[in-house]
Amino acid sequence: MAADYARALARRHPLQRLEAPSRGSSALLHLLGLSSFAYSFAYLILNPDPVSESYGWHLQYLTIIGLSLAAVTFAVGLLADLTMSPRLFAVKNLLSVASAPMECLISMLYWGLRAIDPKLVLPSWQPPLPISVDLSFHAVPALALVADLLFFSPPYTVAFLPAFGLSSCIAFGYWLWIERCYHYNRFYPYPLFTVLDTTQRIGLFASSALLMALSTAALVWVYHVVNGKEEIALANGHARAPEERDGDVKGK
Template sequence: MAQDTARGLIQQHPLQRVSSPSRGASALLHSFALASFAYSFAYLVRNPNPINESYGWHMQYLTIIGLSLATATFAIGLLADITLSPTLFKVKNTLSVASAPMECLISLLYWSLRAIDVKLVLPDWAPPLPLSADLSFHAVPSLTLVIDLLYFSPPYTIAFLPALALSGCIAFGYWFWIERCYQVNNFYPYPLFEILNTPQRIGLFATSAFLMTLATSTLIWLYGFVNGKEARETGTDNVTKKVRSGNVKGE
């Protein structure tokens, strides 16, 4: 047992604060988040509306797409905790590179637009969301993913241009998807899209891609602020060597 613990500490990235994968705090965080996500999906089923019967279901909403990706991230994370699998841990960290910035973007856009006018994000026929559901959809995913990154994961090493490319693929992939849904349903999931014309929607998605990239850069900076920069060590040949950087797979 002592040897297994020591081996785990050696394999853990030097900047990672809390042991993960583990059946302790890491598993508790992932379990709590998954319980909240399950509540969100159950809310959609128990409170049906016209979206339930339309083409694309609730996956027309960026919120639900992000929630699905966050669920996959933490489901794999919990499996890694239970099995102590380094491979599943790497998969969880790889998914986090997309899911954490995406959820930060969703929270930023939703709460900002809601503060301006709730009718920009909720159609007239939609009843107000209770606070518990609103937080479960639009706050808990981003908060738990950020906590997971800062305390239970190695640092991101994705560069700005790859992050921008990833964000652009997600943003414009979503645009093509909702246009497909519009062709069938003849309405957009968010009222804001009805207000904007096509060039304005392109501008909105381009801005969203940039904001998601900015979120990735901010998370990288925040990780360094909370956990410090990569340490340096001096080898036996008195040459200063940089400690091997962790990558997005958690190595």
């Protein structure tokens, strides 16, 4: 019994709510998520627009970069489920540290800016997105990744400063990327970038990096609200297997 308990701990973090990797509910979540992501990419391919023919394709949009990272995260997660591979499961969890906070950031920025003025995020030539498509781009990825974190993953162990460093690299890397795309295309993917000058763009990307890091911290907090916190002994690696009881109801 003690050996079985030790093996279970090796496979599953004490705070992880549901079994993963597994060919059951974990695989189902990853499959459903990938289906939604595929639906989003299919919409881009079947509905070409000026961005489709421009330098950088739709990867000029932070939304599509985040969607791509989410798809990779869930693809690795599904492979881990099907093969029951601890290594692939660890890779999925590592990718999640970037993809989940990024998708939370994308959802907050998109819906927040759209509430202020849709013209800040949607070009004038673009027709309104069908609600199912809009949600598949700007809501489902964040919800799916957060669900995967809360129920099928161990807790994040990244501290705030490393999280801020990662988000800063992503934010300013994206800024360099869209400036390169602008060099060839002579337009920005989001109308907001046209409204802002260089100094304001720096402020926008710095604020976005901070917001993404805060999203990481918020996810850590929500995880512990949902799943609790480890006992001190368990956190220090002193987990104790249940005592075997040979007919003594008091366990002595």
